[in-house]
Amino acid sequence: MTDIDTAEPLLVFDDVNLSFGSVKAVNGVSFAVQPKELFAIIGPNGAGKTSVFNVLSGVYRPQRGSVTLDGRQLVGMRPPKIAKLGMARTFQNIELFSNLTVLDNLMLGRHQHISYGALAAFAWVGPARRQEHRHRAVVEDIVDFLQLEQWRKMPVGLLPYGVQKRVELGRALAMEPKLLLLDEPVAGMNLEETEDMARFILDIRDELHIPMIMVEHDMGLVMDLADRILVVDFGTPIATGTPQEIQSNPDVIRAYLGGDHQTEAATDGPALTKEAAG
Amino acid sequence: MTTPTDEKTTSFSGHQLEETTRRPRRIWGRPGLVTAYAQDMAFFDTRAKLVAVCALVAIAALMPLQLEDDILKLLATGFVLAIGAIGLNLVTGYAGQVSLGHAFFVGVGAVTAAVLNGDPDGRRLGYGITFLPAWMLGAGLVAAVCGAIVAPLATRLRGLYLAIVTLGLVFIGQYIFAEWREGTGGRGVGRDAAVPTLGDVDLTVNGAYTEEQKLYWLMLVILVIFAVLARNLVRSKVGRAFAAVRDRDIAAGVMGVQLGRYKLLAFTISSFYAGVCGSLLYAADGHFSPDEFNLGMSVLFIAMILIGGAGTISGSIMGAMLLALLPRIASELPGFFPFISDRSTEHPNIFEVETALYGVLIIAFLLFEPRGLYGIWHRIRTYWKSFPFSY
Ligand SMILES: Nc1ncnc2c1ncn2[C@@H]1O[C@H](COP(=O)(O)OP(=O)(O)OP(=O)(O)O)[C@@H](O)[C@H]1O
Ligand SMILES: [Mg+2]
Numbered sequence: 001m002t003d004i005d006t007a008e009p010l011l012v013f014d015d016v017n018l019s020f021g022s023v024k025a026v027n028g029v030s031f032a033v034q035p036k037e038l039f040a041i042i043g044p045n046g047a048g049k050t051s052v053f054n055v056l057s058g059v060y061r062p063q064r065g066s067v068t069l070d071g072r073q074l075v076g077m078r079p080p081k082i083a084k085l086g087m088a089r090t091f092q093n094i095e096l097f098s099n100l101t102v103l104d105n106l107m108l109g110r111h112q113h114i115s116y117g118a119l120a121a122f123a124w125v126g127p128a129r130r131q132e133h134r135h136r137a138v139v140e141d142i143v144d145f146l147q148l149e150q151w152r153k154m155p156v157g158l159l160p161y162g163v164q165k166r167v168e169l170g171r172a173l174a175m176e177p178k179l180l181l182l183d184e185p186v187a188g189m190n191l192e193e194t195e196d197m198a199r200f201i202l203d204i205r206d207e208l209h210i211p212m213i214m215v216e217h218d219m220g221l222v223m224d225l226a227d228r229i230l231v232v233d234f235g236t237p238i239a240t241g242t243p244q245e246i247q248s249n250p251d252v253i254r255a256y257l258g259g260d261h262q263t264e265a266a267t268d269g270p271a272l273t274k275e276a277a278g
Numbered sequence: 279m280t281t282p283t284d285e286k287t288t289s290f291s292g293h294q295l296e297e298t299t300r301r302p303r304r305i306w307g308r309p310g311l312v313t314a315y316a317q318d319m320a321f322f323d324t325r326a327k328l329v330a331v332c333a334l335v336a337i338a339a340l341m342p343l344q345l346e347d348d349i350l351k352l353l354a355t356g357f358v359l360a361i362g363a364i365g366l367n368l369v370t371g372y373a374g375q376v377s378l379g380h381a382f383f384v385g386v387g388a389v390t391a392a393v394l395n396g397d398p399d400g401r402r403l404g405y406g407i408t409f410l411p412a413w414m415l416g417a418g419l420v421a422a423v424c425g426a427i428v429a430p431l432a433t434r435l436r437g438l439y440l441a442i443v444t445l446g447l448v449f450i451g452q453y454i455f456a457e458w459r460e461g462t463g464g465r466g467v468g469r470d471a472a473v474p475t476l477g478d479v480d481l482t483v484n485g486a487y488t489e490e491q492k493l494y495w496l497m498l499v500i501l502v503i504f505a506v507l508a509r510n511l512v513r514s515k516v517g518r519a520f521a522a523v524r525d526r527d528i529a530a531g532v533m534g535v536q537l538g539r540y541k542l543l544a545f546t547i548s549s550f551y552a553g554v555c556g557s558l559l560y561a562a563d564g565h566f567s568p569d570e571f572n573l574g575m576s577v578l579f580i581a582m583i584l585i586g587g588a589g590t591i592s593g594s595i596m597g598a599m600l601l602a603l604l605p606r607i608a609s610e611l612p613g614f615f616p617f618i619s620d621r622s623t624e625h626p627n628i629f630e631v632e633t634a635l636y637g638v639l640i641i642a643f644l645l646f647e648p649r650g651l652y653g654i655w656h657r658i659r660t661y662w663k664s665f666p667f668s669y
Pocket of ligand 1 (some may be wrong): 020024025049
C-alpha cells in the first residue's frame with residue numbers, strides 16, 4: 001500500500017468533536033482516507049462510529065473540528081450539498097424508500113445527476129423523457145452489477161433483509177460517489193449473504209475504484225478487506241493501522257476485552273473475533 | 279475470488295444506452311415482451327392499460343348522449359372536484375405533507391376566477407376577461423402563489439402540527455373572504471361565479487346541446503389534461519423526490535434531495551390544482567358564497583383521497599366521483615330500503631343516511647382497504663391476471 005501512503009488524501013477528518021448534551025459521541029477523532037483506500041472504523045457498541053458517518057454526510061454538525069473532501073470544507077454544509085460533492089452512504093438500519101420499487105430507489109440515487117425541472121416533468125416529452133431513459137440505463141447497469149434483476153419492479157419494503165441491504169448499496173452507487181460510506185453492510189446477514197456482500201465490496205474497490213469507509217462489527221470481514229483500520233471507543237480514537245498492527249495492539253485488545261483481561265489477553269495474542277466485538 | 283462482472287471496466291455509464299434509443303420492437307408471439315426502456319417507461323407500459331383507459335375515456339365522452347341532465351351535472355362537478363383531489367393527493371399522498379387548508383386554495387381560485395371574469399360594470403369587482411383558459415389558469419396561479427407563501431411552514435412543522443396550522447389557514451381565509459365584499463360578495467351573499475364560454479358560445483346556455491352536456495364535456499377534457507400532467511409529474515424525478523421526502527426525509531437529504539425545495543414545489547403545484555378546481559366548481563350553479571370554503575370542504579377532499587387511494591392519480595378521481603355521487607346514491611336508497619324516508623321530518627331520512635354513509639365510508643376504507651378504491655381495483659386486476667390461479 002505504498003502508493004496509498006504517499007498520495008494526497010481524499011478525505012481529512014481532523015480533530016472532530018460532537019456531543020449530545022453530556023454524551024461525547026465523537027471526541028477528538030482524526031483520520032485521513034487516501035484515494036482508492038478501503039478504510040474501516042471499528043469499535044464497541046455506542047463507540048461513535050455512526051456518529052462519524054453522520055458528521056461526514058452532514059446529518060449532524062460537529063461542535064469542533066474540520067472535515068475536508070478534496071480540499072473542500074464540509075462542516076456546516078447541508079446533506080444535499082455534501083451529496084453533490086460526491087459523498088454517498090448506506091445506513092445501519094436500512095433507510096430505503098420502502099413504498100418505491102428497486103428501480104425507483106436507484107433512480108433516486110441519480111437524483112442530483114438529473115437536471116430537468118418541474119415544468120419539463122409535467123410535459124414529459126423532451127428533456128424529461130430523454131434524461132429518464134439515459135439514467136435508467138445507468139441504473140440497469142447497477143442492477144446487473146449487484147445482481148438485482150429479479151426484484152427490479154418490486155417495492156423494496158417487500159424484499160428480504162439481505163436484498164434490501166444490497167439495494168441500499170446500489171442506491172449509493174447510483175450517486176457515482178467519490179467516497180462511499182458503508183455502515184455495517186453485513187449486519188444481520190447470514191453467511192451466504194455476507195459472502196455476496198464481501199464480493200460486491202471488493203468489486204467496487206477493484207473495478208469501480210471507489211474509495212470506501214466501512215463500519216463493521218464482523219472482524220473477519222474487516223481484517224480481510226480493509227487496507228487500514230481506525231479503532232474508536234467511547235468516541236475516542238484508540239489506534240489506526242493496518243489489520244496486522246491493529247490485531248496486535250494492546251490498547252485495542254483492552255478496549256474490546258475490558259481492563260480485567262488486559263494482561264491475559266495481551267500475552268495470549270488473541271485474534272479479535274466476532275464474539276469479542278459484541 | 280471470481281467476480282461475475284469481469285467485463286465491467288470503470289464506472290456505470292449506461293452501456294445499454296443504445297437499447298434505449300432504439301425503437302421498441304414487438305416480438306411476434308410475445309406481446310408482453312419489453313425490448314426497450316422507452317417502452318418500459320411509457321405512459322401506458324402495457325397495451326392492456328392503454329386500451330382500457332382509452333375505452334374508459336370514450337365511454338365517459340359518450341355518456342351525455344345517454345344520461346339525464348341532473349346526473350350529468352353531478353358527474354361534471356365530480357370531474358372538477360377530481361382536479362382538486364389530485365392536487366391534494368400530490369401534496370399529501372405523494373409528498374406526505376398533510377394539509378387541512380385545501381379549501382382555502384379552492385376558495386382563492388373561485389374568487390380569483392370570478393374577479394377576473396366578472397362584469398367590469400357590475401356591482402362587484404370584475405375585469406371582464408372572458409377567455410376561459412385565461413381566468414382558469416389565472417385562478418390557478420394566484421392560488422399557487424398563496425401555496426408558495428404557506429409552504430415554508432412545512433419545512434418547520436410536520437405531521438399533526440402542520441395539519442393544525444394549515445387548518446388555521448381555512449379560518450383566516452374565511453375571515454378575509456367574508457370581509458372582502460367587493461371581491462366575494464360577503465358572507466351569506468356571495469357573487470356570480472366565472473362563466474365558462476368558448477369563443478362566442480356561452481356553455482351555460484342551452485343550444486344544440488344542453489348546458490349540462492356542454493359543461494360535462496368541458497370538465498371531462500380539462501380533467502383528462504390535468505390528470506395526464508399530474509401522472510407525468512409523479513413518474514418523474516419530482517414524483518420520486520416527493521415520495522422520498524414522504525418516506526424518509528433524512529435519507530432523502532443524504533441522497534441529494536433538497537427537502538425545502540420539494541415541499542415548496544408540492545404545496546405550489548397542489549394549490550395550483552386547487553385554484554383551477556375552484557375556478558370551475560361553480561360554473562354549473564353560476565353563483566357561490568364565501569362560506570363554502572370551510573373546514574368541511576377541506577375534510578371532503580381528504581376523504582376523497584383516503585377513499586380513492588392516497589398516492590394515486592386514478593384513486594383521486596375515483597374518490598372524487600364517489601363522493602360527488604354520494605347524495606344521489608343516498609337519495610336512491612328509499613327505493614331499496616323502504617324504511618328510509620326522503621322527507622327530512624321523518625327518521626331515518628336520506629340526508630341523515632348520506633352523512634352516516636360518508637362517515638362509514640371513511641372509517642371502512644381506513645380499516646379495511648387503506649389503499650382505497652385504487653387498492654380494490656388493483657386487487658381485481660391482479661385476480662384476473664392470475665385467473666384461474668387465484669390465490
Ligand atoms: N441523536 C442522538 N441523540 C443523542 N445521543 C446520540 C444520538 N446519536 C448518537 N447518540 C449517542 O452517541 C453515542 C454514539 O452513538 P453511535 O450511534 O455513533 O454509536 P455506534 O458506534 O454507531 O454504535 P453501534 O455499534 O451500536 O452502531 C451513543 O452513546 C449514542 O447514544
Ligand atoms: Mg452505529
